[in-house]
Amino acid sequence: MSKTILITGGARSGKSVIAETMTLGFGKTATYIATADSSDAEMTARIAAHKSRRKAQWTTVEAPLDLAGSLRNTEGKGPRLVDCLTLWLSNLMLSGHDWQAAGRDLAARLPRQSDPVVIVTNEVGGGIVPDNPLAREFRDAAGLLNQWIAEVADEVYLAVAGLPLKVK
Amino acid sequence: MSKTILITGGARSGKSVIAETMTLGFGKTATYIATADSSDAEMTARIAAHKSRRKAQWTTVEAPLDLAGSLRNTEGKGPRLVDCLTLWLSNLMLSGHDWQAAGRDLAARLPRQSDPVVIVTNEVGGGIVPDNPLAREFRDAAGLLNQWIAEVADEVYLAVAGLPLKVK
Amino acid sequence: MSKTILITGGARSGKSVIAETMTLGFGKTATYIATADSSDAEMTARIAAHKSRRKAQWTTVEAPLDLAGSLRNTEGKGPRLVDCLTLWLSNLMLSGHDWQAAGRDLAARLPRQSDPVVIVTNEVGGGIVPDNPLAREFRDAAGLLNQWIAEVADEVYLAVAGLPLKVK
Numbered sequence: 001m002s003k004t005i006l007i008t009g010g011a012r013s014g015k016s017v018i019a020e021t022m023t024l025g026f027g028k029t030a031t032y033i034a035t036a037d038s039s040d041a042e043m044t045a046r047i048a049a050h051k052s053r054r055k056a057q058w059t060t061v062e063a064p065l066d067l068a069g070s071l072r073n074t075e076g077k078g079p080r081l082v083d084c085l086t087l088w089l090s091n092l093m094l095s096g097h098d099w100q101a102a103g104r105d106l107a108a109r110l111p112r113q114s115d116p117v118v119i120v121t122n123e124v125g126g127g128i129v130p131d132n133p134l135a136r137e138f139r140d141a142a143g144l145l146n147q148w149i150a151e152v153a154d155e156v157y158l159a160v161a162g163l164p165l166k167v168k
Numbered sequence: 169m170s171k172t173i174l175i176t177g178g179a180r181s182g183k184s185v186i187a188e189t190m191t192l193g194f195g196k197t198a199t200y201i202a203t204a205d206s207s208d209a210e211m212t213a214r215i216a217a218h219k220s221r222r223k224a225q226w227t228t229v230e231a232p233l234d235l236a237g238s239l240r241n242t243e244g245k246g247p248r249l250v251d252c253l254t255l256w257l258s259n260l261m262l263s264g265h266d267w268q269a270a271g272r273d274l275a276a277r278l279p280r281q282s283d284p285v286v287i288v289t290n291e292v293g294g295g296i297v298p299d300n301p302l303a304r305e306f307r308d309a310a311g312l313l314n315q316w317i318a319e320v321a322d323e324v325y326l327a328v329a330g331l332p333l334k335v336k
Numbered sequence: 337m338s339k340t341i342l343i344t345g346g347a348r349s350g351k352s353v354i355a356e357t358m359t360l361g362f363g364k365t366a367t368y369i370a371t372a373d374s375s376d377a378e379m380t381a382r383i384a385a386h387k388s389r390r391k392a393q394w395t396t397v398e399a400p401l402d403l404a405g406s407l408r409n410t411e412g413k414g415p416r417l418v419d420c421l422t423l424w425l426s427n428l429m430l431s432g433h434d435w436q437a438a439g440r441d442l443a444a445r446l447p448r449q450s451d452p453v454v455i456v457t458n459e460v461g462g463g464i465v466p467d468n469p470l471a472r473e474f475r476d477a478a479g480l481l482n483q484w485i486a487e488v489a490d491e492v493y494l495a496v497a498g499l500p501l502k503v504k
């Protein structure tokens with residue numbers, strides 16, 4: 001009955017629009033779970049752009065860290081869109097949380113949801129190995145987290161130039 | 169009657185060779201619209217390699233900025249290959265042009281062409297978020313431009329290790 | 337009778353696990369040809385993680401440079417897994433070998449193997465153009481090498497979030 005969909009892709013590959021369309025395919029109204037921590041101007045501008053695209057059909061919930069709590073609180077209220085996993089990971093790492101435990105917990109939690117969950121994430125491992133050790137650590141973590149969620153997802157898509165390419 | 173094909177992919181993923189083959193599938197002779205601004209040595213070497221691969225069947229036209237004009241001038245002369253969109257975008261941004269207006273204009277113009285247009289572009293958003301704000305701006309712009317052109321394209325391919333993976 | 341399979345993908349896209357599974361699909365025991373040059377701590381940790389995943393079914397051979405010799409020595413002993421092409425290329429370039437000759441030789445050699453060879457490689461060209469000329473040179477070389485091997489491979493897969501997407 002539940003359905004988990006993972007949409008991955010590079011920056012500006014059209015992931016969010018694809019995910020919004022898929023989420024609204026599950027119901028007339030939906031919850032937008034924003035993991036962004038709106039602390040810098042660039043990010044604030046991006047969030048504003050996302051918001052302007054979302055109509056009255058959407059209820060927005062902020063979950064920079066407690067994604068599990070947000071899923072629990074929105075159960076029974078229709079489909080959820082989580083945008084995005086990579087920012088959530090970044091928030092967990094920067095605040096010293098155990099991202100591996102949180103990621104494993106999320107993967108275990110998703111198949112038990114009764115309402116659909118569409119999740120946006122990023123491909124960050126397709127470039128040259130970064131000089132910066134923290135950047136390497138982050139891209140390794142992001143790749144692992146994507147694998148854990150893809151494993152439990154019912155469908156996985158790679159966004160390419162705004163188009164969803166089905167991977168699972 | 170017209171056909172627009174977009175070939176995207178990472179650096180050295182074999183996009184140009186795939187695009188050349190597809191373009192010559194539309195006719196015995198074709199026009200190569202080069203957007204490269206041959207101002208540095210590395211780029212000049214790349215262009216020379218491209219040229220050496222192109223046989224007598226090809227007529228080369230340079231269009232670092234005025235892609236619309238080049239499309240207009242080559243209409244009725246057989247298929248065109250535009251290589252590549254990302255360099256065109258870079259030239260527009262570096263010279264202070266309104267790349268959004270130019271990109272939207274190109275997207276509107278492509279479906280009205282009578283001769284086929286095969287376009288090469290780059291995936292630049294698959295790595296770690298760049299430190300450099302200009303690099304972030306460029307990759308955002310490149311991603312959006314790719315989406316606009318993919319939306320009007322009849323076919324879209326992702327080049328992987330020299331092989332075309334059909335996305336649309 | 338022989339079969340060459342190439343698995344490409346970004347960092348932490350699950351390439352190695354996919355490749356290990358495919359290799360063991362060809363036989364109960366297999367040879368793991370490691371191209372890693374275990375000179376730094378980070379790489380040593382990665383190799384250890386790979387080793388802990390590999391069971392008694394695997395025999396490990398180290399081939400930081402002489403991949404051709406390793407293929408020759410392991411012929412007739414069942415399937416081989418080469419992990420990975422990108423590290424091999426890096427070792428060749430850093431030690432001043434002619435990577436192009438070695439790469440072309442490998443591409444010529446693969447179709448003549450009687451036992452299957454599964455090869456892991458990396459997508460490194462999906463980010464912003466690196467500032468560093470050596471990084472640009474490396475990503476160009478890696479892209480070309482991937483194309484040469486993909487051309488002679490019987491099957492090519494792109495790993496996305498741990499899932500194999502068939503390209504050829």
